[in-house]
Amino acid sequence: MNKNTLIGLLLIGVILFGFSWYNNKQYQEQQAVRDKQAREQFVRDSTARANAPKPEVIAPSAELLAADSLRKAQEEKALGEIARAKTGTQELTTLENDLFVITFSNRGGRIAAVELKDYKKYGGDPLMLFTDKGSKFGLQLYIPELINTGDLYFTLANKTENSISYRLAADSANYIEFNYAIQKDNYMMDFSVDLSHFKGRLAQNQPDIKLDWNIVSPQEEKGFQNENQYTTVAYRFPGVDGIEELGVSDKDKSEEIPTKVEWVAFKQQFFSSIIVYKDGFVNNKLAFNTFPPTDKNIKDFSAQLTLPYTPETMKYDFNLYFGPNKFTTLNSYEGMYFEKLVPLGWGIFGWVNRWLVIPIFDFLSKYIVNMGIIILILTLIIKIIILPLTYKSYLSTAKMRLLKPDIEKLSEKYPKKEDAMKKQQAMMELYKKAGVSPMGGCIPMLIQLPILFAMFRFFPTAIELRGKSFLWAEDLSSYDSIWTFPDGFSIPFYGDHISLFTLLMAVSLYLTSKINYAQQPMSSNQMPGMKFMMLYMMPIMLLLWFNNYSAGLSWYYLLSNIITLGQTYLFRFAVSDDKLHQQMKENAKKPVKKSKWAERIEQMQKQAQAQQSTNQQARNKKK
Numbered sequence: 001m002n003k004n005t006l007i008g009l010l011l012i013g014v015i016l017f018g019f020s021w022y023n024n025k026q027y028q029e030q031q032a033v034r035d036k037q038a039r040e041q042f043v044r045d046s047t048a049r050a051n052a053p054k055p056e057v058i059a060p061s062a063e064l065l066a067a068d069s070l071r072k073a074q075e076e077k078a079l080g081e082i083a084r085a086k087t088g089t090q091e092l093t094t095l096e097n098d099l100f101v102i103t104f105s106n107r108g109g110r111i112a113a114v115e116l117k118d119y120k121k122y123g124g125d126p127l128m129l130f131t132d133k134g135s136k137f138g139l140q141l142y143i144p145e146l147i148n149t150g151d152l153y154f155t156l157a158n159k160t161e162n163s164i165s166y167r168l169a170a171d172s173a174n175y176i177e178f179n180y181a182i183q184k185d186n187y188m189m190d191f192s193v194d195l196s197h198f199k200g201r202l203a204q205n206q207p208d209i210k211l212d213w214n215i216v217s218p219q220e221e222k223g224f225q226n227e228n229q230y231t232t233v234a235y236r237f238p239g240v241d242g243i244e245e246l247g248v249s250d251k252d253k254s255e256e257i258p259t260k261v262e263w264v265a266f267k268q269q270f271f272s273s274i275i276v277y278k279d280g281f282v283n284n285k286l287a288f289n290t291f292p293p294t295d296k297n298i299k300d301f302s303a304q305l306t307l308p309y310t311p312e313t314m315k316y317d318f319n320l321y322f323g324p325n326k327f328t329t330l331n332s333y334e335g336m337y338f339e340k341l342v343p344l345g346w347g348i349f350g351w352v353n354r355w356l357v358i359p360i361f362d363f364l365s366k367y368i369v370n371m372g373i374i375i376l377i378l379t380l381i382i383k384i385i386i387l388p389l390t391y392k393s394y395l396s397t398a399k400m401r402l403l404k405p406d407i408e409k410l411s412e413k414y415p416k417k418e419d420a421m422k423k424q425q426a427m428m429e430l431y432k433k434a435g436v437s438p439m440g441g442c443i444p445m446l447i448q449l450p451i452l453f454a455m456f457r458f459f460p461t462a463i464e465l466r467g468k469s470f471l472w473a474e475d476l477s478s479y480d481s482i483w484t485f486p487d488g489f490s491i492p493f494y495g496d497h498i499s500l501f502t503l504l505m506a507v508s509l510y511l512t513s514k515i516n517y518a519q520q521p522m523s524s525n526q527m528p529g530m531k532f533m534m535l536y537m538m539p540i541m542l543l544l545w546f547n548n549y550s551a552g553l554s555w556y557y558l559l560s561n562i563i564t565l566g567q568t569y570l571f572r573f574a575v576s577d578d579k580l581h582q583q584m585k586e587n588a589k590k591p592v593k594k595s596k597w598a599e600r601i602e603q604m605q606k607q608a609q610a611q612q613s614t615n616q617q618a619r620n621k622k623k
Contacts, residue, residue, distance in 0.1 A: 138151065176198050195313060217299050235265065252287070254286065276320070459553035
């Protein structure tokens, strides 16, 4: 990676920037032409419709009226009063507790909309998980004609402060009843379908009942791309301690699940709508369609869930959750595994978040309101916890640096490739005498990696950061922006704005890498590619990657880098190279006690060396 390579990369970046700017300019010009043509066509069409002759209204004939009346009479005979339920006027009713407002509609006897009281949409509007226009809910029944209850108008049967019931009547004695009940300070509500008064109407050979549920999830957050990345359909199999997801995609996606599913969640970045049936849905079809970024919605969710049915079935009992994807809230519903909706990471990354980061974060949140300060304290706590590892890593690197002259002498002593094994043995002997472990600087850093990755998973999905401002960032859960490019302009792989937290984080990473690289025992001539990667490529890659990510995440990494810089200078002041070198010389005078593992390694090296010598002699004889 020399000067010419760097210049080449910069030229490529300039070309990409210019190409993007030119394409955006061309697109805007073409779009302006298309908009003008569309307006002109609209005027022409409007004028044509206004001047068009009015169609002659022909009254229906007596035969048509009679046929229509006969059809309606036959339908009413088969369906009873349900036939008249196909027409009506929508009436909305609400139930609410301290956490949400649930709006019900007599059309389908369904939940038409949900508003969460403790949260607001980005921009300050009420936060709606879904609205009347974006929700559908219904059961497919054969009575004996196939109907969908979502298309019919129910009658409000009963309403109290905490419950509401809707009925769909076939006659005075036969009806279906939907019952809803909410609880105080609870995002979960009860929902039941009572068929006990409808037994004579359902087809006897009906094997199951299909439940159709559709909602359109509005865009709630600042950035479409980041919100869409965490918006999907999730579900859980009974008896399993994890969940499955349809995955994240900008395209349409669907999946058929023939086995039992205990619950299905329409999951957004920070909120979820969940339906639970503990006996299990079977033969399910789940899907979502993704809206374009210019739309005000994220995804159109749909689920067709199958309920087993027999003539003895009297009732279906469900639970519905409408609330935040907050780990402690979801975890309070024991045995449901709702907390798996929060993507904490797999394996050790998830453990770090669950048992270290979240408890510290929740504890600090009880006493401190400013989330930026909480992130600062959290960073300090984590840095203090791993301080012994950081100090050990510094010592190991310092010792390796002091051994650099001796290592270079060994390289001069064994310059040939055939002497690589001897050189390796000599280096290992040198390390043992000096009391240095070549992996001493790497292992502590590897132990810190789970924490770094855990932070990467935690901050973009931490609802505690949502809507919380700090310094110039108006929302720590989304990107901060000190400059937004003109409409329609965007830099490839970067975005349409400049995030100052991300920019500062990249600069701090460059400085940290530069200082740490100067401490390495290897010279720039030995590892030029690594130097370029650590000093330049990594900061640039993270600058491009994190520009659209959570400002809280960039703030954490910025703080982490600054503290690392401070620790490095503190260690330099506290650790004397002369004293450390003298200690290494004293260690070299002491007899080295080899472990069984070291003896085995040494024996294997000798065997390999002997084999190499034998092979060389054989090659010489052939010559």
